[in-house]
Amino acid sequence: MAFPPLQVLRVLPRIRALILDVDGILTDGTLLYGNNGEEMKSFHVRDGHGLALLRRSGFPVGIISGRKGIATEHRLAELGISDYFLGIREKKEAFRTLLDRWNLSAEQVAVMGDDVTDLELLRSAGLSITVPDAHPSVLASANLITETPGGKGAVRQIADLLLFTLKKGRPPGKEDFLC
Numbered sequence: 001m002a003f004p005p006l007q008v009l010r011v012l013p014r015i016r017a018l019i020l021d022v023d024g025i026l027t028d029g030t031l032l033y034g035n036n037g038e039e040m041k042s043f044h045v046r047d048g049h050g051l052a053l054l055r056r057s058g059f060p061v062g063i064i065s066g067r068k069g070i071a072t073e074h075r076l077a078e079l080g081i082s083d084y085f086l087g088i089r090e091k092k093e094a095f096r097t098l099l100d101r102w103n104l105s106a107e108q109v110a111v112m113g114d115d116v117t118d119l120e121l122l123r124s125a126g127l128s129i130t131v132p133d134a135h136p137s138v139l140a141s142a143n144l145i146t147e148t149p150g151g152k153g154a155v156r157q158i159a160d161l162l163l164f165t166l167k168k169g170r171p172p173g174k175e176d177f178l179c
Contacts, residue, residue: 018111019125022086063076095121
């Protein structure tokens with residue numbers, strides 16, 4: 001990942017939780033349907049590993065998605081993520097529920113979303129993150145844009161950045177990005 005912008009480096013030490021959308025963030029946004037109408041999705045294994053590492057570090061991870069789906073529920077169960085809301089169009093109430101559950105303020109939470117339904121949460125969060133193929137209004141609102149698209153390791157990029165900050169007690173410096 002390229003060196004994060006200064007405003008991101010300033011807020012990283014305050015971030016204590018991560019909330020994600022699913023379609024377009026944990027997946028590439030493609031919806032596949034089988035012959036019997038069953039929905040299938042593709043999740044990147046590195047994203048899952050990054051989320052598992054965050055959770056093992058005591059870092060809360062939540063999901064707020066506008067779509068319901070058995071494939072998503074199965075993946076979240078595999079990852080041990082129990083703080084999720086699926087089929088939510090108005091995401092603000094779910095966001096407040098997670099903040100209360102975790103005893104955190106909005107400024108202590110990073111949110112990753114990619115479409116207009118995520119804008120309210122992105123604007124409320126302490127750190128707003130999106131992917132390069134997000135809706136233009138989301139790209140304009142985000143503090144950080146990942147190098148990798150959704151469903152292709154974008155969540156892992158953010159997990160690594162948050163884990164580095166947790167481990168070192170500081171955000172990465174330019175020297176951490178030199179090979």
